[in-house]
Amino acid sequence: MKLMPTHDLTWMLSPWLRNAVESRYNVITTGWLALDWVDNLNGLEERIRSSKKDQYDITDRYIIMHEEPDYYMPGGSCGLWMNRLLNIFISHDIPLWTLILIVDSPDQADKEIEMIVPKKLLETNQPTVLSKWSTIHYAKETEPADVDIDVDAIRKPMMVMMGRSRQSRAILYQHINDKGLFNSIAVSYAGKDKEGIFVDPNNPT
């Protein structure tokens, strides 16, 4: 288990969004959908179910970060996690307008919501979908450094930074290794899917 203070808005949201949320809404609970972090879907369902209210105030919200790419059946166009998450709300009779969902691809999420939620229900009951790009904690509000392109500083033509183990990354590493391309490509590869140590980007020490 990583040392990750999940369910804390400070971690989930960038400062502007946190301010926007906290000034407008009463956050009932938060969730973080990710492969090996704290929230599995059963745990999340239990937390949502146990925090269910008899009557919702207009400012009540659940905030769920959909951290990972979803799973799709072969040929399927609707994510399994998305399906399960929305159906947790529907099956427990919790209004979907209370849900703020943060995803990597808002357009795709909107499409999937339309596929999963019956049209009649969605007309008055739309969840709010926000972009992870601009909302996640590490997307700081500073602009990237506008440095000049300094070709003299370039030491190798290419680099590849591979973190969590994926088959596509393992194939690339194997290829670089087999062909002896380390002189042209600077490689950082975490290798076997060992537990990493999370470093707070705001406080790397």
Added chain:
Amino acid sequence: MIPIILPNPPMCTRDDWNKDGRFPVGEHEPYRDPLFENIPFGRDAQEAAFSPYNAFFDPEYKKFAIDIVTESTFDFPYPYFTEKTLRPLASKRMFIMIGPCGLLARLRKQGFRTFDPFINESYDLIKDPGDRMSAVLEEIDRLCSISLDDVKEKMLEYKDILNYNQKHVQIFKTQQQEKDKICLG
């Protein structure tokens, strides 16, 4: 309508596309090039260090001209990208994508510019993941055969695009924030 509740997704990899073993892969120990010596090493630490908005990535990142971006997914039903793709865009670097089909097309649709013809980007529209991987590896091999001086020269040639992409990241982010503000009401 009775909702269909699916079980938790199976905890399998997303990489079944290589189950015929076309690309044999073994398990590898962690490896790090000495040029990365000043960044923390770890599965997530390195990603955080090279996050596009992180203050301490820049001195290290400028040692390279082309970023081979290994996105979170490879065989995926739509072009999905994350902050990893933002990294070269925000930092004035050229890039090759190891990611889903149509990723570069999506970036271009969103206003970013890419590096054809210096980088052969025909791999982007190959639907079959195995064929797409072969094409990307072939292109990486070709780029490796180019001298460092020639790559530097190309980088200067593409300077306008690199500057444009960095500015466009900010525009794109601002647009996204505006949209989010409207959604929040």
